[in-house]
Amino acid sequence: xxxxxxxxxxxxxxxxxxxxxxxxxxxxxxxxxxxxxxxxxxxxxxxxxxxxxxxxxxxxxxxxxxxxxxxxxxxxxxxxxxxxxxxxxxxxxxxxxxxxxxxxxxxxxxxxxxxxxxxxxxxxxxxxxxxxxxxxxxxxxxxxxxxxxxxxxxxxxxxxxxxxxxxxxxxxxxxxxxxxxxxxxxxxxxxxxxxxxxxxxxxxxxxxxxxxxxxxxxxxxxxxxxxxxxxxxxxxxxxxxxxxxxxxxxxxxx
Numbered sequence: 001x002x003x004x005x006x007x008x009x010x011x012x013x014x015x016x017x018x019x020x021x022x023x024x025x026x027x028x029x030x031x032x033x034x035x036x037x038x039x040x041x042x043x044x045x046x047x048x049x050x051x052x053x054x055x056x057x058x059x060x061x062x063x064x065x066x067x068x069x070x071x072x073x074x075x076x077x078x079x080x081x082x083x084x085x086x087x088x089x090x091x092x093x094x095x096x097x098x099x100x101x102x103x104x105x106x107x108x109x110x111x112x113x114x115x116x117x118x119x120x121x122x123x124x125x126x127x128x129x130x131x132x133x134x135x136x137x138x139x140x141x142x143x144x145x146x147x148x149x150x151x152x153x154x155x156x157x158x159x160x161x162x163x164x165x166x167x168x169x170x171x172x173x174x175x176x177x178x179x180x181x182x183x184x185x186x187x188x189x190x191x192x193x194x195x196x197x198x199x200x201x202x203x204x205x206x207x208x209x210x211x212x213x214x215x216x217x218x219x220x221x222x223x224x225x226x227x228x229x230x231x232x233x234x235x236x237x238x239x240x241x242x243x244x245x246x247x248x249x250x251x252x253x254x
Contacts, residue, residue: 001130001150001254003029005221006037008248010160010185010199011057013225017248018057021157021181022046023148027128029157034061035068037249043068044075048127049114050134051082052159053143054089063094066103066113074111081117081127083134085142091116122170124149135170137161139198147171155179155254156213160222162198168211178254180212181246183222187230202234209239219252220245 002024007017018032025042028034028049035043049062062080069075080090095102095114103113119125121144124133131151134144137159145159145167153176156167160183171177185199194201200208205220212218220243223231235243246252 001148001153001155003155003252003254005246005248005250005252007033007061008221008223008246009228010183010222010224011226016225016228018060019222020058020061023130024128024150027130028062029146029148030058030159031062031065032057032060034065036061040068040072044072046078047076049078049080050127050132050146051080051086051090052145052157053082053086053139053141054093055141055160058160059090059094063100066095066100066106070103070106070113074107077112077115079117079127080114081119081132083121083136083142083144084118086144087116087118089142122166133170135167137167138164140196143198147174149174149176152176153178153254155181157181158183160185160199162195162200163204163208165211168208168213171213174213177213177216179252180216180218181221182208182212182218184220184231184235185222185224185227187227188234190227202231202238205235205243206238209243218243 004022006020009016020032021029026047131149133147137145139160146157156171186194188201188203
């Protein structure tokens with residue numbers, strides 16, 4: 001599988017884009033940024049969008065993607081998928097005709113830009129050519145991580161989370177794992193803020209490694225731009241170099 005890093009950060013900074021990944025050119029994994037990283041022809045290849053939760057740094061790019069697709073010739077709708085609470089929040093809180101148009105009705109109900117799909121928690125389901133398992137994690141609003149697999153190899157995406165358990169338990173039963181993508185938003189000195197907000201610090205990442213499937217690289221994302229250097233220094237050398245911050249605009253292969 002190819003994982004293209006559209007946005008690696010937990011907020012927007014100068015040339016630092018919010019969290020979004022593109023898997024095999026067709027599946028968005030969170031949508032903090034889309035048009036800021038992809039050309040219009042590349043956006044037209046997108047068939048599915050997996051959404052971990054409804055915070056703006058994970059869905060803002062989806063809003064602008066819908067507008068872009070609506071301006072051109074009709075095409076099959078993008079399937080926006082997540083567990084029921086996430087889909088409900090997108091429907092009522094984002095694409096509600098007030099914050100943003102309801103693109104399930106544009107250009108028409110018969111030929112919309114997007115359609116919703118509700119995924120079952122902790123159940124493997126097909127999304128395009130991938131097997132996807134959403135698993136609830138520990139954030140400030142209903143949120144899942146995802147385990148993605150193509151039948152040969154796979155990876156774990158934590159979503160926004162503080163210390164959690166279920167996703168690591170589920171991942172240990174999956175063969176062919178090649179990477180764990182784990183968020184880390186704040187430096188250690190902001191541990192209380194991380195606890196309240198449901199995020200990781202480097203120290204919490206260190207403790208979480210005991211739960212993560214062993215011998216699998218851990219890629220850090222969702223770093224707040226203003227703390228990048230501080231967090232990078234605190235993560236440096238962790239677990240013998242097993243832990244590394246991902247690079248925006250890079251494509252990884254698992």
